[in-house]
Amino acid sequence: MHEVSIAQRIVEVIRDTADRNGGGRVASAVLRVGELSCVDPETLAFAFDLSCRGDPTLDGCSLRIERVPARLRCRACAWEGGGDPFAGCPACGARGFDVLDGRELRLQTIDLEQA
Amino acid sequence: MSEIPVVRDVLDDNAAGAAANRARFAAAGVYVMNLMSGPGAGKTTLMERTAVACRGRLRIAVVAGDIETRRDADRIARHGVPVEQVNTGGACHMDARMLEGALSRIDLASLDALIIENVGNLVCPAEFDLGEHDKVMILSVTEGADKPAKYPLMFSEARLMVLGKTDLLPYVDFDPHAAIADARTLNPDLEVIRLSSRTGEGIEDWISWIERRRASRVGGTKD
Numbered sequence: 001m002h003e004v005s006i007a008q009r010i011v012e013v014i015r016d017t018a019d020r021n022g023g024g025r026v027a028s029a030v031l032r033v034g035e036l037s038c039v040d041p042e043t044l045a046f047a048f049d050l051s052c053r054g055d056p057t058l059d060g061c062s063l064r065i066e067r068v069p070a071r072l073r074c075r076a077c078a079w080e081g082g083g084d085p086f087a088g089c090p091a092c093g094a095r096g097f098d099v100l101d102g103r104e105l106r107l108q109t110i111d112l113e114q115a
Numbered sequence: 116m117s118e119i120p121v122v123r124d125v126l127d128d129n130a131a132g133a134a135a136n137r138a139r140f141a142a143a144g145v146y147v148m149n150l151m152s153g154p155g156a157g158k159t160t161l162m163e164r165t166a167v168a169c170r171g172r173l174r175i176a177v178v179a180g181d182i183e184t185r186r187d188a189d190r191i192a193r194h195g196v197p198v199e200q201v202n203t204g205g206a207c208h209m210d211a212r213m214l215e216g217a218l219s220r221i222d223l224a225s226l227d228a229l230i231i232e233n234v235g236n237l238v239c240p241a242e243f244d245l246g247e248h249d250k251v252m253i254l255s256v257t258e259g260a261d262k263p264a265k266y267p268l269m270f271s272e273a274r275l276m277v278l279g280k281t282d283l284l285p286y287v288d289f290d291p292h293a294a295i296a297d298a299r300t301l302n303p304d305l306e307v308i309r310l311s312s313r314t315g316e317g318i319e320d321w322i323s324w325i326e327r328r329r330a331s332r333v334g335g336t337k338d
Contacts, residue, residue: 002208111117
């Protein structure tokens, strides 16, 4: 259940961003979650709602989660594409990829209702 | 309503904490290992054995992570090794900031090696860099040989896999060759030590491994 601590961290980042932009209520936020990030989006959304409850800045804030597909580069032949990072390369069969996309856990935007 | 761009990594705070810990380890000249496994794989028992086997060879301390209780820390401390407990308060892994608190209570400069016994979990701890030199995992033979396929991140991040509880091999349906082969398809460079805390098999290999890694990452032991 590391989704709980991640949700709390998201709340901190949102609150910090809102404060630095003159304050106000945050109506929604967009989070990009890579498909290799080991985060369960449903659990995260649930934990996020709980973390926002009772917070004057964030109560009722809706979290939109965008999934980012994996993009890999083969270390042997430089093939690039999506797939399972733990399988063999579809082009040369070697194992071992650099993960270009798919591990992110990034807050993209927030919607601020300025007072 | 105004849309504010953020584009900030939610785990950036952990990355900053890990970098701070790493600088602290380097300044103190201490080798640091992040030890991970599922619950009940034998991390704490191995720490007890390690405490005894290191006497006169390596000065070590242990940070024991647990969701609740001090039981692990108390067990290890009985063997005369400094132990700090980190209770994660419900979280299933230790993060860099939680470790930071424990580090300030340890005299790092007096140590050759620090072992962080992470929370028992094969998923989450692999995601959180603590600033350590090496990630090490224990797979015990009672857990089943399918674990590499189920928890690929853990196996691909580890430098060493300790195959634990080998004294129980005659009683369980576990093929060590298959498990090691599976783990190495994920991580071709993975080193393996077969070990039983109960019989002592592999303990010497384990301590020598720590000495070797310390020598290559940090330098010789302190007098």
